[in-house]
Amino acid sequence: xxxRKSALLALAYTLVFALPAQGIDKEKVVNLKMNDKGPHFSGxxxxxxxxxxxxxxxxxxxxxxxxxxxxTDGCTAQAxxxxxxxxxxxxxxxxxxxVSGDSVENHQHFRDEYKLNFTLLADxxxxxxxxxxVKTGPGGVFQRTLQGKxxxxxxGVTAKRWTFVIDKKWRIAHVDRKVDAARDSEKxxxxxxxxx
Numbered sequence: 248x249x250x251r252k253s254a255l256l257a258l259a260y261t262l263v264f265a266l267p268a269q270g271i272d273k274e275k276v277v278n279l280k281m282n283d284k285g286p287h288f289s290g291x292x293x294x295x296x297x298x299x300x301x302x303x304x305x306x307x308x309x310x311x312x313x314x315x316x317x318x319t320d321g322c323t324a325q326a327x328x329x330x331x332x333x334x335x336x337x338x339x340x341x342x343x344x345x346v347s348g349d350s351v352e353n354h355q356h357f358r359d360e361y362k363l364n365f366t367l368l369a370d371x372x373x374x375x376x377x378x379x380x381v382k383t384g385p386g387g388v389f390q391r392t393l394q395g396k397x398x399x400x401x402x403g404v405t406a407k408r409w410t411f412v413i414d415k416k417w418r419i420a421h422v423d424r425k426v427d428a429a430r431d432s433e434k435x436x437x438x439x440x441x442x443x
Contacts, residue, residue: 277380279422285309285413286378290346290368293354298344298368304417308442310343310435312410312426313381316402317349317357317367318391325408325428330363332432340415341439346370348386348404356393356400371403382407412438 277286289299303309312329314322329343343365349357354367370376373383386402410431412421421438423431 277378279380279411279419281419281422283419285411285417285419288375288378290370290375291351293351293358293363293367293369295351298366303342305415307340307342308338308415308420308439309413310341310410310439311346311379311413312343312408312431312435313346313376313379313406314408314428315405316347316387316400317353318360318400321408321428322347323357323361325426325431326357326363327361328429328432329365330361332436333364336436336439338439342366344368346375347406348373348376348383348402350401350403353400353402356398360393370406373404373406376404376406379409379411381409410435412442414442 279286285300285304287300289297292298312325314325316322326345329345333341333343344367345365346368348371349369350371351369354369357363358367368375371386376383383404383406386404388399388401390397390399392398407424408426408428410421410423410426411419412435414420420442421435423434
């Protein structure tokens with residue numbers, strides 16, 4: 248594909264998928280703080296199943312982390328660190344949820360390629376990000392070779408890298424808006440260890 252065609256495809260994709268997120272009511276921008284009630288959110292998982300916080304609130308401690316894009320360097324480092332940390336975690340009442348503007352199909356590739364052991368939620372319109380007050384920008388398109396095949400990754404919006412912990416009372420127990428991708432899981436698990 249030529250550079251011009253790639254640029255036109257990226258522009259068309261941005262217009263189709265990024266505009267709904269930009270249409271979010273600016274007067275209702277969320278600014279979650281410690282001890283605030285966790286927001287309601289729902290979306291499709293990497294397995295194509297609906298995940299709704301109303302069905303999960305109060306059952307576990309939830310780590311909800313937002314990241315820009317599947318299969319990129321920093322996001323892969325962050326996801327793999329969570330994967331490894333969860334494998335070592337002794338508590339069984341903690342669930343990690345990664346959220347990005349990627350599609351369910353993108354998430355499936357990401358999960359399989361890196362053997363991720365936690366849920367990924369697709370947020371192509373930025374609705375989950377908006378519920379948490381996470382800033383988003385335009386999406387994008389790129390290609391990657393997986394198992395000898397060229398795969399196109401299309402992302403509706405690009406979320407900022409922010410992390411939240413929600414306790415069993417469905418209250419915000421931790422907010423990080425300046426996340427270090429590779430060390431995020433270490434920082435979060437220290438928070439989780441102190442929660443009842």
